[in-house]
Amino acid sequence: MKLAINGTTQGFEGDPRTSLLDFLRRDCGLTGTKKGCDHGQCGACTVLVNGQRINSCLTLAVMHEDDEITTIEGLGTPQDMHPLQAAFVDHDGYQCGYCTPGQICSAKAMLDEAQAGWPSAVTGDLTAEAELTPEEIRERMSGNLCRCGAYSNIVDAITQVKEDAR
């Protein structure tokens, strides 16, 4: 079976126990996606599947035939950074950097979700359009833990990208 990873077709014939995360890191050499807890509690392994953010540790590679996977390597490169990557650098949105690829993939999809009008747990009126306040960003990004505690700068970086996109 085949998957499309960052626009490139990859074959998968391995053990069905292989998580999408292990397939990306071990078999595709895409080590930008990080393994933190391996149990869906930290968000370090966040990737995009058909544009939606998921925890790649809690899904099997074999379940993703013909799906389009985007990892941090597919969002930007050191020479041509995605606006979120540039904003994280500008705002010091990290210390050790281990959670950063997951934070950025998650933020990319989170901005798309907000654009599509999805509400969150802190949205006041479920039928009105939600403004992406810092409180909204914190709630929507709560699936990505940062043990260095760079949250304030992460929120600033995401806010800047949201403002620049206007």
Next chain:
Amino acid sequence: MRPFDYQRPDGLDHASLLDRDGATLIAGGTNLLDLMKLQVETPETLVDINRIGLDKIEPTGEGGIRIGALVSNSTCAADPRIRADWPLLSRAILAGASGQLRNKATTGGNLCQRTRCYYFMNIDMPCNKREPGTGCSALNGRNRIHAVLGANENCIATYPGDMAVAMYALDATVEIAGPDKASRSVRVRDFHRLPGERPELDNVLEAGEVITGVTLPAPVGGTQLYRKVRERSSYAFALVSIAAALRMEEGAISRASLAFGSMAHKPWHDLRIDAALTGAKPSDALFDHVADLLLEDAEGYGENDFKIPLARRTVKAVLREATGAST
């Protein structure tokens, strides 16, 4: 993780696969794969149902709405019809997990999620739910998150979810297909079980049965609140949660439906509470009476004793807010 055979049917005809011993369905997989990594779940065959359809939200003839079993939690919570007419369901779903998990988690799978009891998830410890007859380690162990209602010495685990609590308050119906393709409907309030003598059974699904969807009755309007008390303000399971759908007319409560999460082996619904509220004028005495009804048989097991006064305070706060009472 133990080895397994992987199958991916493209329709409901997979039912025969489920007749094989050791076959387990996988949809979102966010709970199942976690438990497989811990070897709490060890299926011999994994049947991936993600490509069999059942992913639509459609109106019913009776003014209600039918949510396919494979509709993701994200899609359900964001659906404009659900947000406008059954906001309690959106609120409960959005109070749970994270954006990433809600994108994978499904309507049917969420109903079937297992307890987060520490001992159930640790294969080195006795647990009647995981291994019947071995005993309950939580009874005299760490039990901060455990049940205070409907439990017994066999099992004090809780059903940990949020979505189902709203479905109990909204009186939803679970649609189920069987191996012979016959289908049946079960009120969600009758879907989950109390531990009784069979704590290994979370719900009434029989071998080979599959949830195909959940139907909500016509909108009830009024004020709809989901209050979730937890250790941190996002991305944590509830210690106590309350789903409330309540309507006021001329200073009195004209309709009320309450359900309670993380207090028992299933979301808790007590018809006496809804009846006591209906037709009554809001008052502190009324709200205390409701708390008395809820907690008359409540029992703590040590670390979770605090849940009893917490539930009393939370239900009173929810009722004050929902009725606009100043008491």
